[in-house]
Amino acid sequence: MTAYRDVPQPETKPGIASAEDGVVVLDGPNGLAVTMTAEAATGTGQSLIAAAQTAELQIGEKGETDA
Template sequence: MADSRESQKGPGEVSAEAGQVVLDGPDGVAVTMTPDAAEETGRRLIAAAAEARGQHGHGGETDGDADDAL
């Protein structure tokens, strides 16, 4: 599913507003989800991130925070 768009290196901003979860991304993109949809999306994002890290040439940039906790 690769394309010519550059991958975003920073995380999106997430907030809870009026019982909904709002994800603000780059270029003014905003997605509003129910709490259940947001939870499942979060699980899927984590699984896809783990899969991407295992793929050849993934880039592997991290902010280092996870290593700081060890």
């Protein structure tokens, strides 16, 4: 039986992005660090925003069906 504590939970704190020596560094929780080119960071940022908007819509839809 899987205990709930074993199930990964979504992170609630945002990562922090910075530019260093011409690359973008994203620092996240628990020591997570990702280094990207400016182009990759731009694409990642756009993808994250689109996914966040979709997730917010899904939460809204779930709330409507629970009512």
